[in-house]
Amino acid sequence: xxxxxxxxxxxxxxxxxxxxxxxxxxxxxxxxxxxxxxxxxxxxxxxxxxxxxxxxxxxxxxxxxxxxxxxxxxxxxxxxxxxxxxxxxxxxxxxxxxxxxxxxxxxxxxxxxxxxxxxxxxxxxxxxxxxxxxxxxxxxxxxxxxxxxxxxxxxxxxxxxxxxxxxxxxxxxxxxxxxxxxxxxxxxxxxxxxxxxxxxx
Amino acid sequence: xxxxxxxxxxxxxxxxxxxxxxxxxxxxxxxxxxxxxxxxxxxxxxxxxxxxxxxxxxxxxxxxxxxxxxxxxxxxxxxxxxxxxxxxxxxxxxxxxxxxxxxxxxxxxxxxxxxxxxxxxxxxxxxxxxxxxxxxxxxxxxxxxxxxxxxxxxxxxxxxxxxxxxxxxxxxxxxxxxxxxxxxxxxxxxxxxxxxxxxxxxxxxxxxxxxxxxxxxxxxxx
Numbered sequence: 237x238x239x240x241x242x243x244x245x246x247x248x249x250x251x252x253x254x255x256x257x258x259x260x261x262x263x264x265x266x267x268x269x270x271x272x273x274x275x276x277x278x279x280x281x282x283x284x285x286x287x288x289x290x291x292x293x294x295x296x297x298x299x300x301x302x303x304x305x306x307x308x309x310x311x312x313x314x315x316x317x318x319x320x321x322x323x324x325x326x327x328x329x330x331x332x333x334x335x336x337x338x339x340x341x342x343x344x345x346x347x348x349x350x351x352x353x354x355x356x357x358x359x360x361x362x363x364x365x366x367x368x369x370x371x372x373x374x375x376x377x378x379x380x381x382x383x384x385x386x387x388x389x390x391x392x393x394x395x396x397x398x399x400x401x402x403x404x405x406x407x408x409x410x411x412x413x414x415x416x417x418x419x420x421x422x423x424x425x426x427x428x429x430x431x432x433x434x435x436x437x
Numbered sequence: 438x439x440x441x442x443x444x445x446x447x448x449x450x451x452x453x454x455x456x457x458x459x460x461x462x463x464x465x466x467x468x469x470x471x472x473x474x475x476x477x478x479x480x481x482x483x484x485x486x487x488x489x490x491x492x493x494x495x496x497x498x499x500x501x502x503x504x505x506x507x508x509x510x511x512x513x514x515x516x517x518x519x520x521x522x523x524x525x526x527x528x529x530x531x532x533x534x535x536x537x538x539x540x541x542x543x544x545x546x547x548x549x550x551x552x553x554x555x556x557x558x559x560x561x562x563x564x565x566x567x568x569x570x571x572x573x574x575x576x577x578x579x580x581x582x583x584x585x586x587x588x589x590x591x592x593x594x595x596x597x598x599x600x601x602x603x604x605x606x607x608x609x610x611x612x613x614x615x616x617x618x619x620x621x622x623x624x625x626x627x628x629x630x631x632x633x634x635x636x637x638x639x640x641x642x643x644x645x646x647x648x649x650x651x652x653x654x655x656x657x658x659x
Contacts, residue, residue: 290456297463304470306481311575314550388546400467407464411457 259346268347270338270354277335279424282417293410300403310399320384337361475541478573486569495568496583498641499592502555503633505645506530512552518567519558519586523614525621527586527601529557530630537567545574553645557582557589559612577648590616590628596636597627 242250265287266272275281303310334340337358339347344362347355373380392402473481489495505513506529515532517524524534535544548554554576558564564581571579582589594601594616601616624630 293460297460297467300467300472301463301470303472304467306473309575310472312550312577398468398471400464400471403467404464407460411461414453414457 258342259349262343262346263350267343268350268352268355270347270352273340273343274335274338279420280428282421285417286414289410289413293407296403296406300399303399315388315390318384318386318389319381320386322380322383324384475570475573479569482569482573486572490565490568493583494644495580496561497555497580497644498583498639499589500639500641501643501645502582503593503631503636503639505553505555506630507633511647512549514548514552514554516554516556516567516571517558517586518556518563519614523559523586525623526614526618527590527616527622527626528624528629529586529589530624532557532624535567537570540567540570540574545571545576548576550575550577551647552576552578553647554579555582556580558585559587559614560585563612578645580645585612587615593628593631593636597631599626601628 276284302308339358344358392399516535517532556564590601
């Protein structure tokens with residue numbers, strides 16, 4: 237079976253199928269709607285948190301179980317190196333863009349596929365940003381490649397525990413986050429309803 | 438919460454509970470079925486590794502290593518697995534003196550997966566032993582210097598000064614160094630990094646093939 241070595245037309249077909257599947261699932265999850273995505277930041281709809289955290293936990297458990305059963309060599313799966321400072325700055329910028337624009341890069345393409353005007357403008361800005369970044373990156377390349385560099389640095393290494401224990405912690409945190417998110421949504425919704433009904437009376 | 442949402446929530450609540458429970462049980466199961474240890478991994482890979490060793494697919498000629506040492510287009514890591522005393526007497530330029538403990542520790546994680554790693558001992562047996570560990574630790578582009586350091590000195594030593602001196606009695610060591618120098622010279626001789634222009638042309642069978650790791654390009658937000 238694995239490793240799969242696809243080339244040429246097969247590779248294109250596989251990529252298209254995966255891309256279509258990913259886009260379809262994002263759309264069905266409601267991620268083609270900027271209002272739903274932006275609601276994350278107003279604590280009224282935490283679907284993004286739940287879907288993303290759910291995806292992380294699912295992928296983590298499947299990968300680690302595949303490793304435990306000897307189906308995947310975890311050592312051969314490339315883990316991107318950690319650049320803490322660059323990551324924090326990049327995350328903040330992405331977050332600001334997310335709140336202002338209502339999309340993140342992938343979801344903007346999903347919304348664009350639905351021919352939404354705001355998504356069209358967001359994608360135009362995205363492309364412009366990519367060009368600007370590409371043209372200016374030599375100016376801050378050294379900082380970008382060294383700021384907070386930790387090499388390949390995973391949670392189990394940081395905590396000094398086994399991969400299994402790290403997975404347990406992440407899963408329990410995720411389940412707690414799901415429960416907390418639902419609670420928060422209900423509370424915020426209730427307060428808003430009270431405020432609206434109070435305003436009317 | 439609107440009435441519609443209430444109904445929807447009630448319908449999905451059980452599924453959410455079941456999903457959360459399954460995830461928690463699956464994660465706890467990873468404590469019972471841990472990731473394969475290095476021993477289990479070596480044992481699992483044993484048939485494949487034994488075949489590669491028996492076919493001499495991974496034992497590269499000294500001439501091929503020499504070309505790699507002079508090739509600035511590849512990342513090369515030389516791991517000398519001999520005792521420190523032998524290492525001090527002579528070693529190849531930029532070689533690291535490592536032990537099995539080093540290969541079991543964090544060092545392999547720091548090596549770029551596309552780096553060509555060549556292990557060497559006095560002959561081949563010790564290098565082959567640690568090569569298994571290196572492969573099991575994910576260094577998929579690991580090779581062994583055919584003939585080891587003894588073979589290297591035998592082949593290249595005579596071309597450069599100081600010349601290595603053959604040792605008749607190796608004190609019954611398991612894999613002894615069959616050459617020595619008047620003093621521990623380490624890599625302070627051209628034999629440690631011979632200039633191919635100072636050597637007669639050599640033919641060899643090319644065995645090094647760089648295997649790319651399973652890549653997860655990109656990622657991030659959906």
